[in-house]
Amino acid sequence: MVVQKTAAEMNYGLSLPHRKMEDWRWTDLRQLVDKPYPPRQTVVAAAKDVERLLRSSPFAKVGGARMVFVNGRYAAELSQLKNDTVTSTINVDEPVITMNAAFATDGACLKISGTVDTPIELLFITTNAAARTIATRNVVEIEQGAAATLIETHLGEGSYLSNSVTQIRVGEGARLDRIKVELEAADAIHLSHVHTTLGKNSVFNDFTLTSGAKTNRQNGTVEFKGQGSEAKVSGAFMLGGRQHADTRLVIDHQVPHCTSRELFKCVMDDNARGIFQGKVIVQRGAQKTDGKQSSHALLLSETAEFDAKPELEIFADDVVCGHGATSGDLNHDHLFYLMSRGIPPAEAKSLLIAAFVGEAFDLIAHEGIKEALVKFSNKWLSQHRSGRA
Amino acid sequence: MLEIKNLHVKLADEDRVILNGLTLSVKAGEVHAIMGPNGSGKSTLSYVLSGREGYEVTEGSVIYKGEDLLAMTPSERAAKGVFLAFQYPIEIPGVATMQFLKVALNSQKKARGEKELSTPDFMRLVKERASKLNIGPDMLKRPVNVGFSGGEKKRAEILQMAVLEPSLCVLDETDSGLDIDALRVVADGVNGLRSPDRAMIVITHYQRLLDYIVPDHVHVLSRGRIVKSGGKSLALELEAKGYAQFESEAA
DSSP, X not given: OOOOOXXXXXXXXXXXXXXXXXXXXXXXXXXXXXXXXXXXXOOOOOHHHHHHHHXXXXXTTTOSOEEEEETTEEOGGGOSSOOOOOOOOOOOOOHHHHHHHHHOOBXXXXXXXXXXXXXXXXXXXXXXXXXXXXXXXXXXXXXXXXXXXXXXXXXXXXXXXXXXXXXXXXXXXXXXXXXXXXXXXXXXXXXXXXXXXXXXXXXXXXXXXXXXXXXXXXXXXXXXXXXXXEEEEEEEEEEOXXXXXXXXXXXXXXXXXXXXXXXXXXXXXXXXXXXXXXXXXXXXXXXXXXXXXXEEEEEOSTTOEEEEEEEEEEOOSSOEEEEEEEEEOOOHHHHHHHHTTTOOXXXXXXXXXXXXXXXXXXXXXXXXXXXXXXXXXXXXXXXHHTTOO | OEEEEEEEEEETTSOOEEEXXXXXXXXXXXXXXXXXXXXXXXXXXXXXXXXXXXXEEEEEEEEETTEEGGGSOHHHHHHTTEEEEOSSOOOOTTSBHHHHHHHXXXXXXXXXXXXXXXXXXXXXXXXXXXXXXXXXXXXXXXXXXXXXXXHXXXXXXXXXXXXXXXXXXXXXXXXXXXXXXXXXXXXXXXXXXXXXXXXXXXXXXXXXXXXXXXXXXXXXXXXXXXXXXXXXXXXXXXXXXXXXXXXXXXX
């Protein structure tokens, strides 16, 4: 069969993943990448646009050193951290990585040794210009015994496709707290892949807030390479309008005595569509693995939709693994109780929605970051639930 | 304060009639006890007064402080001073008790056009009311009713009542699930809130609670209507003879 290439594919010279591919059944990029987004464009950003975007980061006041990328290029004058040349190879045949390998223009190269107390923020901002693809490739290495908190913020204006691939290595006895916030422009497409390998006795605590872009696909892979490690991968969706967000995680237990936890809380309004695909693999010999995943969706309208695809692939016999997925509406008894105390319906709903996503925010260790996210979520709720009963 | 006239209520999604011509008049400062066997319509009365969905009023009226109570939403009723102490208080994970109390109090004040309380003033108010009910800071830090024992839940209901200072308190089986010590604490809390401006409707199956919260009037509810009213001695009579005599009278 000859499949006619789409305009975007012709422009890229690449094939895009489509719904006949199992991992992409809900996110057909042949359709969702609706027009050509030419890669490797050079756009000079106006200073006032950059400033406005920088100020709009929820973490503008959380402090710590920043590394700023404007339209896919490292901006030294806006950054407190020096950048290095990225050399990254991820041996995985995956469409987001393939696109990134072809088009990446720059990226962050971060090596952490020792304990860094204040969060480091990687900011990726895109200014308004003709539709285009912006691809960045990042490498983060947390060396043996080191510890850091890393924020990754994606912000933008206009119509663009952002492709972000990050390779993370957490060394022996090291700890990384990573908080990613996807607040791309309303007309943007965000594709990402994060590939993490964990050394012996390491801790990886990852949280992603997904609230921007019209189309979002985020892949995450966590590979346990050393015993005694722990990974918590969590996230929240706050989506409205016709937003589409698809998160696919693969947690790969390759060695014994590791623990993994996944918790996703997804709030969807209007015609939004959320997808959570979580796979836990326990390889032969990875005994005493403790792996649990759960995804919960709160549908605020009749037309919002959520699909969950939990998968377990277990090749060891002495393990504890489990998964759970729920999807539903606000609890009417909870609502009545709040209203019976004088709280008007719209506020009662906001309180319950905030409590629902708050469970995922609570997994973030850094108080300042957690507060910034709660503030963001309250703002989102006031915009989405205002005037509705 | 409250005039219930010939109230008929059925379940919204089935034909079952639960209240069948209930009439009751409650004046400010009075405490009315409503006693009745299981299934007589006690809890339905409390839900209809607080505005829970799922019930349909087919006949009759409820006038509260001169206004049609049934036309108001649950939060409007609360802002106008109606409070229901739930038989089974609802657990709400993720909503902190203090935040809940503050949003509730300030929502009511806002609806009444009063000035909202500042955080320090609010904290002071809650601490003062909580200490009288043996509620420590530990309980206030937890999410609403989550992990509370039966007794703690009932004390938390009374704390809400003490903070919100309603005009009409409806206590639905507040004694259920309480041992004698917890019952005393709760009853002391309720008695502390008795005032000439405030009315209370105490709904209970057993006479025991009325030893502690002494009512001005006692009514017997059977098959959806009040079949006998009297003074507090009526409660003792019920305790001795049971409800059977009224079941036949109602029929």
